[in-house]
Amino acid sequence: MSEKLAALSKEFGKGRVEAAIERVAALPVEVPSWGFGRGGTRFATYVSGKEPSTPKEKIAAAGRFHELTGKGRTVALHFPWDGSTKRNVRALRQYLANAGVKAGSVNANLFTPRDRGPLGADLRFGSLTHPHASVRQAAVRHNLDCLEYMHILDSKTLVLWLPDGTNSPGQMSLYDQADRLEASLKNTYRALRKREKLLIEYKLFEPAMYATAIQSYGRSLELCRMLGEQAQVLVDLGHHAPTVNVEQIVAQLLRQEKLGGFHFNDRACADDDLASGSLHPHQLFRIFCNLIEGELHGYTPVPELALMIDQSHCIKDPLEEMIESLQNIETAYVKALLVDHEALKKAQDRCDPTKADSILRSAFLADVRPVLAEARWAQGLPEDPLAAARRKRAGL
Ligand code: LRH
Numbered sequence: 001m002s003e004k005l006a007a008l009s010k011e012f013g014k015g016r017v018e019a020a021i022e023r024v025a026a027l028p029v030e031v032p033s034w035g036f037g038r039g040g041t042r043f044a045t046y047v048s049g050k051e052p053s054t055p056k057e058k059i060a061a062a063g064r065f066h067e068l069t070g071k072g073r074t075v076a077l078h079f080p081w082d083g084s085t086k087r088n089v090r091a092l093r094q095y096l097a098n099a100g101v102k103a104g105s106v107n108a109n110l111f112t113p114r115d116r117g118p119l120g121a122d123l124r125f126g127s128l129t130h131p132h133a134s135v136r137q138a139a140v141r142h143n144l145d146c147l148e149y150m151h152i153l154d155s156k157t158l159v160l161w162l163p164d165g166t167n168s169p170g171q172m173s174l175y176d177q178a179d180r181l182e183a184s185l186k187n188t189y190r191a192l193r194k195r196e197k198l199l200i201e202y203k204l205f206e207p208a209m210y211a212t213a214i215q216s217y218g219r220s221l222e223l224c225r226m227l228g229e230q231a232q233v234l235v236d237l238g239h240h241a242p243t244v245n246v247e248q249i250v251a252q253l254l255r256q257e258k259l260g261g262f263h264f265n266d267r268a269c270a271d272d273d274l275a276s277g278s279l280h281p282h283q284l285f286r287i288f289c290n291l292i293e294g295e296l297h298g299y300t301p302v303p304e305l306a307l308m309i310d311q312s313h314c315i316k317d318p319l320e321e322m323i324e325s326l327q328n329i330e331t332a333y334v335k336a337l338l339v340d341h342e343a344l345k346k347a348q349d350r351c352d353p354t355k356a357d358s359i360l361r362s363a364f365l366a367d368v369r370p371v372l373a374e375a376r377w378a379q380g381l382p383e384d385p386l387a388a389a390r391r392k393r394a395g396l
């Protein structure tokens with residue numbers, strides 16, 4: 001055991017450190033196909049031409065990510081970004097196999113206008129909540145197509161984020177918006193097969209600026225309850241108002257067995273889709289602390305949640321930024337695994353918040369890089385995947 005690991009074991013206990021090495025090695029983290037291409041903003045997307053751009057190239061990059069980190073065994077796909085026909089989807093299956101990875105969640109897309117058909121420019125008035133039944137039916141049809149793609153890809157999870165909403169008070173009745181949404185979701189949900197999950201992602205605003213159809217975790221929770229046990233809430237870290245306590249939402253959803261998973265990213269202002277833990281590493285730590293305490297209360301274990309990255313890489317090399325993000329996620333998880341929850345509870349129960357917070361602070365301030373290096377070494381993976389990626393890129 002290295003000196004640094006020995007020092008950590010002395011401070012946090014040998015058993016806890018060894019468990020952290022095993023648990024971080026086993027933590028499944030799903031990566032988004034769209035995160036391996038160049039991301040952009042409404043102003044511009046600065047494509048240098050070196051970045052992966054086709055589904056095949058993006059999945060090959062996901063394969064390199066998996067080789068370097070051992071994570072990303074499943075890749076989240078987005079339709080029609082990754083294909084728009086069953087033929088495309090069958091080809092994806094081959095790309096995934098060639099890259100040594102599997103299909104993860106299937107993300108429906110009801111915001112990209114299609115060249116023809118009802119899901120064109122009319123999408124600006126909504127999809128599942130559109131005033132015209134023909135557009136709503138076409139939107140449900142897209143969800144059903146995504147379910148068929150899941151069957152081809154052996155994926156078990158449909159992710160639904162809805163751009164629907166309005167930009168002015170008169171644009172749509174909030175009652176009609178809610179009624180249409182619920183009817184369209186029921187038409188989607190009833191087509192799920194056994195063991196398939198529907199994850200409903202909420203978002204405070206954007207692209208709608210006045211009234212977003214699924215604007216809060218409470219609305220998503222209500223819809224998931226209305227639909228049934230195969231429907232759960234997806235928490236995207238960038239989809240909240242700045243002051244919202246996300247880990248409290250996480251604990252409340254977990255307690256109700258309605259937390260399906262996460263879209264990890266970070267943000268400075270709005271839904272910036274920046275690298276996870278790049279600006280708010282302590283928030284990521286607090287979220288994992290609450291997930292681990294949830295396990296201790298008997299709620300869904302962390303590895304059974306859908307832990308997915310959802311980011312847009314506008315400046316850095318996408319593969320490198322994805323590796324950085326994974327390192328931040330794994331670092332937060334290991335720090336949270338070092339928390340002595342028993343001592344924490346004792347301090348909380350005797351109303352000693354200073355002691356309680358010092359227990360959290362010690363874990364957060366711990367340098368856990370030796371734990372991550374050991375976990376990678378034990379799997380025959382590069383101890384420093386970023387350096388390994390650079391060596392590979394330099395042909396070394
Ligand atoms: C919406 C969102 C959603 C994806 C998209 C790429 O903001 O988070 O999860 O479909 O980003």
Ligand code: MN
Binds near residue numbers: 161
């Ligand atoms: Mn998301």
